[in-house]
Amino acid sequence: MSSETKNVHHEHPDVVGSRNRLGLILILVADIAFALSILFVYFYLRQQDVNGMWLPRATEDMPAVKPVNSWSAWQITLVCLLGLMSNRFAESGAREKAIAKINMGTGAALVASVIALIMQFMQMNSTGFTTRMGAYASCYYLIAILNSVHLCITIFVSLGNWNRGRLGLYMTDSWHLSISRVWWIWMAVSCGLGAFALSFS
Numbered sequence: 001m002s003s004e005t006k007n008v009h010h011e012h013p014d015v016v017g018s019r020n021r022l023g024l025i026l027i028l029v030a031d032i033a034f035a036l037s038i039l040f041v042y043f044y045l046r047q048q049d050v051n052g053m054w055l056p057r058a059t060e061d062m063p064a065v066k067p068v069n070s071w072s073a074w075q076i077t078l079v080c081l082l083g084l085m086s087n088r089f090a091e092s093g094a095r096e097k098a099i100a101k102i103n104m105g106t107g108a109a110l111v112a113s114v115i116a117l118i119m120q121f122m123q124m125n126s127t128g129f130t131t132r133m134g135a136y137a138s139c140y141y142l143i144a145i146l147n148s149v150h151l152c153i154t155i156f157v158s159l160g161n162w163n164r165g166r167l168g169l170y171m172t173d174s175w176h177l178s179i180s181r182v183w184w185i186w187m188a189v190s191c192g193l194g195a196f197a198l199s200f201s
Contacts, residue, residue: 042197043200056133065137073123076191079119080113081188083112084181090106091177106158110159116191117152117155136201143194150187154187
């Protein structure tokens with residue numbers, strides 16, 4: 001009796017990939033609904049501006065709340081678009097069986113996701129207000145924290161893609177890159193929606 005064990009897939013990779021794609025679709029549906037609800041709250045509270053608490057004026061106890069420059073949010077969106085393009089580059093490398101192209105694309109996507117998260121943290125640290133300083137401040141942090149969570153997930157996915165590419169696993173099967181492309185598209189769109197909202201303070 002041999003003690004040697006083998007790592008054997010009991011299901012075809014296409015079946016596994018199909019199940020993972022379904023899981024991603026379900027996650028995206030829930031995440032998109034949550035993101036759109038945040039945008040609805042943002043514009044609803046902005047329109048209502050109850051007691052002037054959207055952007056409160058300065059008082060003896062609290063300085064005036066100044067809106068975040070939306071350009072920094074658009075910059076994060078641009079970085080996410082670069083990450084999406086890098087992932088597509090890696091996909092083309094997988095189709096061509098070019099491991100150098102795969103590694104370059106997955107590595108660039110990983111770097112883009114890390115840079116975007118750092119930029120998001122820098123933006124949050126430079127606001128000059130807290131969640132208790134009016135409706136705008138609360139909505140901003142909702143958008144920023146959701147974006148940060150998205151970027152953390154993107155870093156995790158991109159790190160996995162880079163590692164699989166480094167090991168040469170995409171030379172035979174690359175459906176992981178196709179699934180991550182869908183996530184990257186949503187990442188860029190969600191960043192763009194947040195930047196769009198913050199353009200209307």
